Amino acid sequence: MNIGDKVRLLRAKEQGVVSRFLPGDMIEIEIEDGFRIPVMRSELVPVSPLESERLLKTSTFAPQKTVEPKAPTILSNQGIYLAFLAINDREYTLHLINNTDWDFAYVLGEESAGAGGGVQFRGVHSGLLKPKAQQKMNDLYVHATFEDWPTFVVQGLWFRAGKSTLRAPLVKRFKARATTFFKTKTTLPVLNLPGFLTQLDAEPEQPQPLSPSSNRMPQAQPKRISPEELKAEMFTSRSETESVSIDRPTSVVDLHIETLLPTGTGNRNPAELLKLQLDTFEKTLENAIASGMSDITFIHGLGSGSLRSELHKRLGKHPNVKFFEDAQKQKFGYGATKVTLK
Structure with a gap:
């Protein structure tokens, strides 16, 4: 049984999705309306693939809210975001938002320090985001361990039916910084809820011209935020x-x-x-x-x-x-x- 699997309770009518594993052979599942409940592993059974497909269409876990576009004459080519939504005063959910007019096939993972000082990659989610859609990831990110949050890595390919310009794959890394993260509260695209946002596909500017040299001077240390x-x-x-x-x-x-x-x-x-x-x-x-x-x-x-x-x-x-x-x-x-x- 893995995170994201669809399950049913043996002694109740609820169905849900595995959101994380808890100590003591307990499993947390997310049922309808977004509620999360702890359940003994022995009280859960996997849902068959056919039932799983039907459950995914009706469950509120990881919804994709899609808006049918009106055949625009000018395509929206930019608007891939990582968004953090506070669900209480301790935890955030992570969302990937596609606010463009392209299909976006993605892989999202985390990079963190591994044994021996190397970098360890952990896959979190993969899938296809339709235009003007969002995907909620499985993990919760805790406010108290903000400084230990991993570097998020998003890799993606662009697709649009018919004639279009070939676009290079998107590969972006994002590390949340305390000095800026909590100052960027805004209304999240597609979700229309307040949260914290970073854009992954902003176009880089042109380099500046070259000139002659000079020297340096000491700089004050950056201010720390409690x-x-x-x-x-x-x-x-x-x-x-x-x-x-x-x-x-x-x-x-x-x-x-x-x-x-x-x-x-x-x-x-x-x-x-x-x-x-x-x-x-x-x-x-x-x-x-x-x-x-x-x-x-x-x-x-x-x-x-x-x-x-x-x-x-x-x-x-x-x-x-x-x-x-x-x-x-x-x-x-x-x-x-x-x-x-x-």
Whole structure:
């Protein structure tokens, strides 16, 4: 018996879907109306495939709410989201939302630290999302263990009947960050319920042009947010919460002063100019992490080498950086660093 299997109670009329396994040979099942109840394993029997198909059509577990499109003249090509819906003050359900006009065949999994420091992948769900539909996943994510939530990995293929442009497969990773996650409460597409949302298929911007180099300056540590503040933010009504958007940076970011201040340095002294460079680096790196980018390249130039050394020092200590390396040596020499994010 596995998570997602359809089952029937031996001594009652209820039917449901296995949602998780509990201690003491107990199993939690989700019955109609979304209620979850614990049941002894010995009190459950699997539902036959034919009954399972009929149960899936009538059960409220993992519904796909589909809206028939009106043959639009302009297709909606973007709108694949991961959404987290609070079901109480402790737990969230995870949803995959397809707000496009394409069929989306997907695989969703989790990456977490494995034995020996490696990365372990666990498959969670797979299926086909029709246009303007959503799929609820089986697992619950607990607020108290937010910092230990895994990196979510979504892989998908696009399909639309008839003539259309061939689209590249979607492969995206998302790691929830406390500094941004609880500030993005909004109305979830398709579900029309308040929740927390991240878009997986946003188009990247064009890289910035290359310029000469400069140096660096120390930067203050990011502010830490307590669990109490996070919980208070989660239950703040949407009308009281300011709309906060994360600017997804370009894949290549130029840190030269000539690019950051194209109209001139004004009355800024050298210390202020160096601080501007490092402030830009820190902010851009955090936005790249929060928006789920897999990598980003910083152009710092050669110069005296102090800016490159400081960036490498900070990247080496950053908990969300997988590794970094000199990027595109034939184009930038040793004046650029590519950062791969966890």
